[in-house]
Amino acid sequence: MDLQDLGVCRNGRPVLERIGLRIGAGEFVGLLGPNGAGKTTLLRAALGLLPAEGRSSLAVMGNAERARAAAFMPQGREIAWPMPVESLVALGRIAHPGAARAADRAAVQRAITALHLEDLRHRPATELSGGEQARALIARALAQESPLLVADEPIAGLDPAAQIWVMRLFARLAGQGGGVLASLHDLGLAARFCTRLVMLHQGRIAADGPPETVLTAANLARVFGITAHLARGPQGLLFQPLDIIP
Numbered sequence: 001m002d003l004q005d006l007g008v009c010r011n012g013r014p015v016l017e018r019i020g021l022r023i024g025a026g027e028f029v030g031l032l033g034p035n036g037a038g039k040t041t042l043l044r045a046a047l048g049l050l051p052a053e054g055r056s057s058l059a060v061m062g063n064a065e066r067a068r069a070a071a072f073m074p075q076g077r078e079i080a081w082p083m084p085v086e087s088l089v090a091l092g093r094i095a096h097p098g099a100a101r102a103a104d105r106a107a108v109q110r111a112i113t114a115l116h117l118e119d120l121r122h123r124p125a126t127e128l129s130g131g132e133q134a135r136a137l138i139a140r141a142l143a144q145e146s147p148l149l150v151a152d153e154p155i156a157g158l159d160p161a162a163q164i165w166v167m168r169l170f171a172r173l174a175g176q177g178g179g180v181l182a183s184l185h186d187l188g189l190a191a192r193f194c195t196r197l198v199m200l201h202q203g204r205i206a207a208d209g210p211p212e213t214v215l216t217a218a219n220l221a222r223v224f225g226i227t228a229h230l231a232r233g234p235q236g237l238l239f240q241p242l243d244i245i246p
């Protein structure tokens with residue numbers, strides 16, 4: 001994915017300005033920023049779901065080509081139809097109309113296993129809990145088996161174990177040569193699992209690089225208005241928010 005000089009105005013007000021971002025194979029990029037910083041706007045504009053200035057390599061593609069290039073897990077979790085979880089996950093395969101049925105079934109099974117949905121696969125998706133619905137929607141995106149996974153707050157509302165295994169899954173996808181771009185509010189899990197962090201502040205990129213270089217005291221103070229402790233432990237980078245800067 002390649003964004004050049006991307007800009008978005010809402011109601012005549014710029015909410016995203018001069019965004020340049022290239023995400024390649026093997027990267028798990030965490031998109032950070034306070035509420036209203038422009039994370040969802042960036043993800044949607046990058047996918048061509050919002051009118052934007054500048055250029056996005058995905059937005060210029062036709063729908064079918066884009067569906068093969070990138071999967072999207074949106075922030076809104078509403079599931080409209082009471083279809084079984086398995087059928088919802090299988091919707092991800094629409095991106096591959098010519099695929100053999102066995103390939104489709106295998107991709108759906110892999111996604112169901114990866115998101116621990118075995119026991120829920122025959123349940124109507126509309127009757128799942130919020131966290132279970134989030135897992136089903138991540139599985140749908142995963143079943144798409146596109147080289148880039150774009151996810152808007154994928155771990156919001158998940159329990160601690162599910163948050164860790166979803167982050168581990170995304171890190172593994174990147175380790176296997178995929179690309180992942182996920183907006184995240186949990187800076188601790190972002191520090192630990194992402195290969196790169198992009199910090200948005202008031203619609204612009206304030207910092208971009210490896211977690212240690214982005215989660216600095218100066219960036220955290222300027223963008224989030226917090227102090228934090230950052231250290232390297234046996235599990236990787238450990239991040240602990242400490243206080244609000246008055």
Ligand SMILES: Nc1ncnc2c1ncn2[C@@H]1O[C@H](COP(=O)(O)OP(=O)(O)OP(=O)(O)O)[C@@H](O)[C@H]1O
Pocket residue numbers: 010011015033034035036037038039040041042
């Ligand atoms: N439909 C809209 N019309 C007008 N302004 C909008 C619209 N959607 C978003 N905005 C504004 O654009 C800015 C960026 O919103 P966005 O949803 O991208 O933020 P975010 O970083 O994803 O926030 P959050 O962490 O709260 O999800 C905000 O100021 C928001 O009020």
